[in-house]
Structure formats: structure tokens, C-alpha cells
Amino acid sequence: NVASAGRDRVPLWGHDTAHIAALARDRENRRHLPGLPLAPAVAPTADLSDLAEAEIVLGVVPAQAMRSVVRQARPYLRKGAAFVTCAKGIERDTLKFMSEVVAEEAPEAEVAVLSGPSFASDVCKGLPTAVTLAAGDDALAQHLCEQLSTRTFRLYRSTDLRGVEIGGAAKNVLAIACGMAAGRALGASAQAALIARGFAELRRLGEAWGARQETLMGLSGLGDLVLTCGSAQSRNFALGYALGGGETPREANHGKLAEGAFTASALVEVARERQIEMPIAEAVAAILTNRLSVEGAIDSLLMRPLRAEA
Numbered sequence: 592n593v594a595s596a597g598r599d600r601v602p603l604w605g606h607d608t609a610h611i612a613a614l615a616r617d618r619e620n621r622r623h624l625p626g627l628p629l630a631p632a633v634a635p636t637a638d639l640s641d642l643a644e645a646e647i648v649l650g651v652v653p654a655q656a657m658r659s660v661v662r663q664a665r666p667y668l669r670k671g672a673a674f675v676t677c678a679k680g681i682e683r684d685t686l687k688f689m690s691e692v693v694a695e696e697a698p699e700a701e702v703a704v705l706s707g708p709s710f711a712s713d714v715c716k717g718l719p720t721a722v723t724l725a726a727g728d729d730a731l732a733q734h735l736c737e738q739l740s741t742r743t744f745r746l747y748r749s750t751d752l753r754g755v756e757i758g759g760a761a762k763n764v765l766a767i768a769c770g771m772a773a774g775r776a777l778g779a780s781a782q783a784a785l786i787a788r789g790f791a792e793l794r795r796l797g798e799a800w801g802a803r804q805e806t807l808m809g810l811s812g813l814g815d816l817v818l819t820c821g822s823a824q825s826r827n828f829a830l831g832y833a834l835g836g837g838e839t840p841r842e843a844n845h846g847k848l849a850e851g852a853f854t855a856s857a858l859v860e861v862a863r864e865r866q867i868e869m870p871i872a873e874a875v876a877a878i879l880t881n882r883l884s885v886e887g888a889i890d891s892l893l894m895r896p897l898r899a900e901a
């Protein structure tokens with residue numbers, strides 16, 4: 592809907608033809624955003640050749656599906672089109688970030704990353720939202736910000752792609768931990784401690800990758816961490832809440848996409864490769880793979896050796 596502002600036609604492709612037909616018929620996404628009408632310019636399509644008219648393509652699919660979707664889209668992408676990845680995660684099989692996946696699968700495209708604190712339903716309702724758009728070339732980032740910003744959807748530009756994607760990938764995993772603490776009724780003080788120590792993990796990892804401080808402290812880092820760790824509206828937080836309440840990893844996602852569950856182990860591996868300590872993310876990954884109980888995680892985090900705050 593946001594992308595359609597000021598445009599006559601914005602094709603919205605999806606992999607499920609029955610769902611696309613329902614979107615075209617109902618003019619509403621009853622599966623994911625019930626009650627929020629599609630903007631008039633949005634044209635649901637199951638035909639990827641519709642991409643040929645697009646100068647800007649937004650990739651809004653789960654991180655683990657990004658490679659196959661870009662691979663399918665490549666033959667139809669205009670030369671020099673910008674491909675903006677909106678997924679927040681790391682590819683499990685390769686430990687690659689989304690911008691790397693897109694660059695590998697569509698080398699002719701200009702790669703950009705959109706990330707930051709924004710629940711889809713808030714954006715769709717026209718509530719004020721601010722996020723970061725990163726592209727390697729500052730002029731391209733500025734162009735994309737101008738093209739995609741609206742009065743209520745405000746884009747800040749960056750050239751720090753990796754910093755922006757690390758924030759998006761890490762915050763989902765850390766939000767699962769915050770949800771667990773809430774589901775176990777550990778109290779508001781524990782929540783604040785998890786957010787602050789979680790941010791220390793996110794920052795350490797970002798710094799190891801050369802991310803800039805302003806990115807890590809900005810919308811796609813601290814901003815999205817605070818949103819996702821503090822809201823039951825978050826699917827990652829909700830997954831953690833269910834785990835904290837005693838549900839098993841298998842039953843706790845309630846059929847919703849919680850990207851942190853897919854990215855947790857990959858995040859831990861990426862961190863280990865760079866000798867970065869991420870004890871909260873490690874605990875989440877271990878719980879999700881049934882190697883640790885929630886009680887065991889609480890004990891292990893509280894019993895860590897005392898150290899200087901860093």
C-alpha cells in the first residue's frame with residue numbers, strides 16, 4: 592500500500608495463486624492483514640513478468656525463501672532495477688545476509704535493504720513509521736527514499752547495508768528471549784536487562800562486521816530491538832511468550848512466521864566465526880533446538896561470571 596502512493600499501478604506478486612485470486616477479489620489480505628483494504632493502485636498478480644515494468648522491486652518474503660524468489664524473478668527484472676530486500680534474517684544453509692543472497696541471484700540488480708521498527712499493520716493503517724533504507728551508493732539510497740517515503744512512512748538513508756541487516760536479523764532472536772521472560776513473568780526489570788544486554792550482543796556483532804555506531808544506535812538497530820522486545824504484537828516476542836509459558840518449540844509459533852526461530856542458530860554461528868559472545872542468542876538457539884530448557888537458560892545467564900559492562 593505504501594509503495595503505491597502516487598502511482599497508477601503497483602503489481603503485487605505472490606507465490607500462492609489461490610491467495611492472489613482472493614486478494615484481487617476481496618481487495619484485502621484476509622490471511623495476513625485482515626480488515627485493511629488494499630490501496631486502489633495495488634494489482635495482485637501471479638505473473639512474474641509484471642516485474643518487467645518495475646524500476647523498484649520490494650522483496651517481502653521470509654528470509655529462507657528469498658533466494659528462490661529472487662532466482663524466479665531474475666529473468667523478468669529490468670536491467671538496473673533496484674531490488675530492495677525487506678526480510679529480516681540470515682540464510683541458514685549459507686550463513687549469508689539477504690543483500691548477499693540477492694547480489695548472488697540477481698547480479699544485474701542494484702541491491703538495497705529496508706529495515707527498522709515497523710509492524711505491517713501500523714504501516715498499512717497509515718500510522719507514523721520511520722525506517723532505514725541502505726544502498727551501497729548514497730545517491731541510489733536517496734532516490735529510493737524519495738520514491739518510497741510518504742507523509743506517514745518516513746525513510747532515512749544509509750550506505751551501511753551490513754549494519755542495517757545485522758540489526759534486523761539479531762533483534763528477532765533477542766525478542767524471543769524477551770518474550771520468554773514475559774511468558775515466565777520474570778518482571779519488568781528482567782525485560783529491561785534483556786533488552787540492554789541483548790543490545791550489547793547486537794552491537795558487538797555489528798562492530799565485528801564494521802557496522803557504524805549510528806546504524807546500530809538507529810532505527811534498524813536499537814529502534815527495532817526496542818519495538819520487537821516490548822510488544823506482544825511481535826510474532827517473535829509472541830513465540831518467546833508461548834515458550835516461556837511452557838509450550839514446546841514445535842507448537843509455540845501458532846502458525847505465524849517468527850523469523851528469529853529460523854535465524855537463531857545461524858546468528859550464533861556467524862557470531863562464533865568472529866569470536867563474538869552472544870549468550871542470550873545462544874540460549875534462544877539452544878531452547879529452540881531442545882538442547883536447553885527455559886529454566887536452564889535463566890540459570891545459565893544469571894550464573895555467568897561477573898564482568899565489566901561492555
Ligand SMILES: NC(=O)C1=CN([C@@H]2O[C@H](COP(=O)(O)OP(=O)(O)OC[C@H]3O[C@@H](n4cnc5c(N)ncnc54)[C@H](OP(=O)(O)O)[C@@H]3O)[C@@H](O)[C@H]2O)C=CC1
Nearest residue numbers: 606607623651652653654656677678679709710711848850
Ligand atoms: N510483518 C511485519 O510487520 C514485518 C515483516 N518484516 C519482514 O518481512 C519478511 C516477510 O514477513 P511478512 O511479510 O510478515 O511474512 P508473511 O508470512 O506475511 O509472508 C510474506 C509473503 O511471503 C510469502 N511466502 C511464504 N513462503 C514463501 C516461499 N517459500 N516462496 C515465496 N513466497 C513465500 C507469503 O505467502 P503465504 O501467505 O503463502 O505464506 C506471503 O505472501 C520477514 O523477514 C519479516 O521479518 C519486516 C518488517 C515488518
Ligand SMILES: O=C(CO)COP(=O)(O)O
Nearest residue numbers: 707708709710825826827
Ligand atoms: O520486524 C518487525 C517490526 O519491525 C515485525 O516483528 P515480528 O516479525 O516479530 O512480528
